[in-house]
Amino acid sequence: MYPGRYAATDPDRPAVYEATSGRTLTYRQLEDASVRLAHWLRAHGVGVGDHIAVITVNDATVFELYWGAMRSGVYITLVNTHLAPAEAAYIVDDCDAKVLVVAAQLAELAEEIVPLTPNVIHRLAFGGPVPGHLHYEDEVADLPVTPPADQPRGSDMLYSSGTTGRPKGIKPALTGAQVGDEPGSPLLKQVRQFGFDETSVYLSPAPIYHAAPLRYSASTQALGGTVVLMDRFDPERSLEYIERYRVTHTQWVPTHFVRLLKLPREVRERYDLSSMKCAVHSAAPCPVEVKQELMRWWGEIVYEYYSATEAIGNTHVTPQEWLGKPGTVGKTGGPGTLGLARICDSSGRRLPAGEIGTVYFERPDFSFEYHKDPDKTASTRHPFEENWFTTGDLGYLDDEGYLFLTGRDKFTIISGGVNIYPQEIENVLTLHPLVADVAVVGVPDDDRGERVEAFVQLAAGETGSEETERDIIAFCQERLSRFKCPRYVRFVDALPRTPTGKMVKGQLRELIAGYADAGATR
Numbered sequence: 001m002y003p004g005r006y007a008a009t010d011p012d013r014p015a016v017y018e019a020t021s022g023r024t025l026t027y028r029q030l031e032d033a034s035v036r037l038a039h040w041l042r043a044h045g046v047g048v049g050d051h052i053a054v055i056t057v058n059d060a061t062v063f064e065l066y067w068g069a070m071r072s073g074v075y076i077t078l079v080n081t082h083l084a085p086a087e088a089a090y091i092v093d094d095c096d097a098k099v100l101v102v103a104a105q106l107a108e109l110a111e112e113i114v115p116l117t118p119n120v121i122h123r124l125a126f127g128g129p130v131p132g133h134l135h136y137e138d139e140v141a142d143l144p145v146t147p148p149a150d151q152p153r154g155s156d157m158l159y160s161s162g163t164t165g166r167p168k169g170i171k172p173a174l175t176g177a178q179v180g181d182e183p184g185s186p187l188l189k190q191v192r193q194f195g196f197d198e199t200s201v202y203l204s205p206a207p208i209y210h211a212a213p214l215r216y217s218a219s220t221q222a223l224g225g226t227v228v229l230m231d232r233f234d235p236e237r238s239l240e241y242i243e244r245y246r247v248t249h250t251q252w253v254p255t256h257f258v259r260l261l262k263l264p265r266e267v268r269e270r271y272d273l274s275s276m277k278c279a280v281h282s283a284a285p286c287p288v289e290v291k292q293e294l295m296r297w298w299g300e301i302v303y304e305y306y307s308a309t310e311a312i313g314n315t316h317v318t319p320q321e322w323l324g325k326p327g328t329v330g331k332t333g334g335p336g337t338l339g340l341a342r343i344c345d346s347s348g349r350r351l352p353a354g355e356i357g358t359v360y361f362e363r364p365d366f367s368f369e370y371h372k373d374p375d376k377t378a379s380t381r382h383p384f385e386e387n388w389f390t391t392g393d394l395g396y397l398d399d400e401g402y403l404f405l406t407g408r409d410k411f412t413i414i415s416g417g418v419n420i421y422p423q424e425i426e427n428v429l430t431l432h433p434l435v436a437d438v439a440v441v442g443v444p445d446d447d448r449g450e451r452v453e454a455f456v457q458l459a460a461g462e463t464g465s466e467e468t469e470r471d472i473i474a475f476c477q478e479r480l481s482r483f484k485c486p487r488y489v490r491f492v493d494a495l496p497r498t499p500t501g502k503m504v505k506g507q508l509r510e511l512i513a514g515y516a517d518a519g520a521t522r
Contacts, residue, residue: 002222003067004147006198007031015221016060019203019241020231025060030067030221035147036140037068043143044122046098048073048152049174053097053120055079055088057105058208058231061126061136065101066156066218071179073152077159077169078209080498081106089116091159094372095169101136104128151179157371158211158309169371170310186311186338191219193316193336194278194303196249198224201275203247205233205256210498211309212282216251225249235259239271246275254286255437255497257294258430262459268297278303287427288326295319304329306403310368310380312389313339313361315403328402329395332361339363339389341403343396348383353399356406356419360388394421413442415450420484428479429454429486432472434462437495439503440486441512454486455511457495464491 006013011028018024046052052074056062062078069076077095079088088109092100093116100120102110104127114123114132125133155174159167196202202220204227206213217227228245230237233256241247260268279294279302286304295302300319306329307314314337317330332341339361343351351357364387370376382388394412395405407421414420422440429438437457442450456472458464469489476485496507 002224003027003031003034006224010224013224014226016063016217016227016229017245018058018060018231019228019237019245023060025063027224030063032145033064033140034067034071035145036143037064038072038148038151039143040140041068041072041074041099042148044099046072046074046122048154049075051075051077051095051097051157052099052101053077053079053092053095054101054209055081055092055106055110056101056103056208057081058204058229059103059127060229061103062208062214063217063221063227066214067221069154071147071151072154073174074154075157075171076154077157078214080159080167080209081109081207082498085109085112086116089113091167091169092117093119095157095159098122099124101126102130102133104130107131153177153179156211156214158209158214160309160370168373168376170368171371172311172368185215185219185222187215187219188222190305190314190316190336190338191216191223194249194280196220196223196225200225200249201228201245201247202226203228203230203238203241203245203250205230205238206251206253207232212251216280220249233259235263236267239263239268239273242273242276243271248275248277250276250279252279252281254281254290257281257286257290261290261293261297273298277301280305282307287430289431291322292326295323306330306405308391310389310391311338312366312368312380312391313337313341313363315341317402321402325398325400325402328398328404330403331401332403333401339366341397341401342385342388344382348385351396353397356394356396356421358390359393359395359403359405360385360390362388411441413440413450413452415442415445415448415452415483418483420452425452425454425476425480425484425486428476429456429472432475434459434468435472436460437497439495439508441508443512451488452484452486453488453490453512455490455492455495455508457492464489 006027013027014024015027015030016025054065079091097120099122101124104125107130110130123133124136126136155172157169157171159169204213204217208214220227282305302319305314305316315330315332342360342362343357344360345357360382380389394407395403397403407423411422412419425440426438429435435456436459439455443453445451472489496504
């Protein structure tokens with residue numbers, strides 16, 4: 001298991017750079033810190049199958065905690081720091097955390113959830129004092145750095161983003177294996193396909209509590225590479241750090257691409273990006289024109305994968321494949337992919353190429369559950385095929401087996417009996433020069449059942465008007481069938497998204513309802 005191998009052979013190799021602060025954590029430091037935490041957990045009765053929860057900003061200490069849990073047979077849950085106290089407390093309580101570790105920068109949130117999480121036994125804080133919490137650094141300072149003889153492999157237990165309801169913990173089964181030279185994650189096959197190795201320098205601009213940033217950072221370290229951890233995404237600073245640290249691999253979501261491309265040309269051309277070998281993106285389908293423009297800037301280094309926190313399966317696609325099939329998220333069945341993609345109708349019947357249905361992955365010898373939610377767990381299973389799993393995405397396979405996503409089943413608009421997929425419309429409207437962000441929804445309509453409307457956040461300095469509304473609708477009608485285009489555009493100050501770019505549809509519905517209550521519908 002990392003970090004011991006690299007601590008022994010190259011102890012001063014950087015495992016993490018904190019891009020903003022300049023702090024460096026070497027493999028020797030990371031190994032010692034994770035071993036100390038493992039001893040602390042054992043001494044405090046935290047053993048195989050128990051849980052620790054972490055509420056942190058993007059701080060290198062998170063990797064000490066992660067690998068300490070991994071070598072202790074413990075589940076580790078990172079909590080979204082943008083949640084309200086009651087929401088954060090729900091996750092800490094729901095995951096049955098015996099230990100809660102918090103960053104001092106989040107002291108106010110940490111204090112507020114203390115009375116809401118009575119089942120937590122031990123509370124630690126790092127980076128400074130937090131009332132009611134022990135000092136993490138003091139607690140582990142004098143513990144040995146010799147690894148325990150018994151090191152059962154732990155796991156993360158991350159929570160769904162909760163875009164349509166309360167987040168649910170995604171609990172993989174512990175394997176019972178002992179920690180070896182590598183963590184043994186199937187994700188390593190995928191990152192190797194993207195060229196990750198011990199020379200990789202990986203820029204992570206997103207919140208570390210999300211699945212992809214955490215798991216890709218850990219995989220980078222498992223292979224002996226270096227993580228460059230940004231405190232938050234900023235388009236120009238991202239380019240600056242790529243140049244400064246000679247970054248080879250990056251990971252983004254489509255929203256990041258849009259904001260990078262909206263930088264002035266003179267800013268884009270200011271930085272040397274020649275070190276970058278691979279830019280990976282996921283989380284949501286990327287508008288075709290956005291990805292094409294990015295590749296004209298960065299070259300054919302933009303790779304894509306489709307997966308989920310549940311890890312039920314994945315696809316990936318090279319830039320060259322994608323240019324031949326714009327819009328695809330890739331194929332299954334090749335190196336670095338897990339499971340085989342299947343498309344089924346609402347009854348579970350498998351559909352032929354070209355027909356839209358629910359995306360399933362057939363993955364034998366795999367299972368997962370949503371913690372304490374058997375009904376939601378059951379909703380991910382195919383009605384009669386064993387080991388076929390879905391998270392509710394819709395799409396189709398072409399005749400060569402390439403997957404194209406069209407949206408999620410819960411968000412499909414049915415207007416006049418015709419299915420309309422918001423993602424397709426959002427991809428078009430994102431390209432309008434005045435649009436900073438957009439969400440397309442179906443709202444009740446007496447005539448057609450539902451009608452298409454767009455909620456638009458305009459670019460800085462722009463104001464909504466009837467003329468702007470007409471221009472946006474006309475822009476869409478030039479590119480899509482008229483029945484798919486919004487009949488009305490609502491201008492809003494901001495849209496409810498998670499930090500990784502996913503729309504929080506529950507909050508969006510509240511926004512829509514607010515317009516209706518104010519008499520804004522037409």
